[in-house]
Amino acid sequence: MAITEIAYAKINLALHVRKRREDGYHELETLFAFVDAGDVLRASPAARDSLTVVGEFSGFLSDPFDNIVMQALGKLPRPEGLDIMLEKNLPVAAGLGGGSADAGAIFRIVEQAHGLPDNWPARASTLGADVPACVESRTCIGRGTGTELEIVDGSLADKPVLLVNPRIPLATGPVFMAWDGEDRGPLPLGDARHIALEGRNDLQASAISACPQIADVLDAMRGTEPFVARMSGSGATCFALYESNTARDLAAERIASGHPEWWHLKGNLR
The missing domain is CATH 3.30.70.890 (GHMP kinase, C-terminal domain)
Known part of the structure; x- marks a missing residue:
């Protein structure tokens, strides 16, 4: 049975950089929000994982094996593969978390099909600091490198x-x-x-x-x-x-x- 998920565009309504850490990362405080539009992913059961990219910005993703979608699939244990069609509507390297949003959509697809392991946030964070927030795709505050999440009120919902x-x-x-x-x-x-x-x-x-x-x-x-x-x-x-x-x-x-x-x-x- 096919599953369709939107990779909701991520925006930082505020992004405060507090300091540069010894590990090379930056200590952040950010307010994540998500738009009700973005890339579209369609998944169907398959013998093995595969990815096809279409859409306006598909040309920027020339190597499917290096795509974060395939990396996300590799983080999640499943009894069968998934054939993914990615409609790339968001520009690349644009501050919208496009790749992270795609990975977040993969986590939600696998959750619907097979469920997620209990340690999914840790698995998601290995793909990028904003991937856990993109899995949730709800307005939230991110701290640390962006992985420490606090869901906030809905005062901006539907704006x-x-x-x-x-x-x-x-x-x-x-x-x-x-x-x-x-x-x-x-x-x-x-x-x-x-x-x-x-x-x-x-x-x-x-x-x-x-x-x-x-x-x-x-x-x-x-x-x-x-x-x-x-x-x-x-x-x-x-x-x-x-x-x-x-x-x-x-x-x-x-x-x-x-x-x-x-x-x-x-x-x-x-």
Whole structure:
């Protein structure tokens, strides 16, 4: 029996980098949220695991054996294989956790088909610090490297969101390395909406230095009067939150008209 799962686009409504750790990772405090759209994965029982990639951004994933989907399948014991069709709708290296979201969807597919082992969070975290959050795909605070999760309130549930990317891939490592090292303090206390409003993205400046077009995207989005607009993750995708679907749709139309070369996605927070 076939199973279909959406790999929900991940955004960091706030991302506070506290310090660089001795192990080379960074101590983070972030507010994860997820959009009700993203890549689509379709799974069917098979004699062995296999992967086919289609969609607008499929060309960026040329080696299926090096794909995080296959790595995720390898982390989960099962009595049979899965044939996966991945429709790659999210840009790659975009600050949306696209690969991690795909891995999260695989964990949910295997959970439906066979159940997950009790230590699934540890297995997920070996694939990436944000993969456990992507398995849950709920608004939550991530601490440590992002794997220590705390589910938060639903004050932003169903809020309209617009994602915009200048179609320029931006690798995470160099953006983190260019961070200025200044600890600007923890996430603010309060509900998810307050954290989103009062938080910040400490990687935004270093990302803009590497990709100045991010500043252009933010300027365009802020001109559509969202209640918050910010870069997600290490970039280059930016998000804007609105009070109504109508406001979001008008913003998307305006940005698409002024910058047809940019990628954009409309959705609502889960």
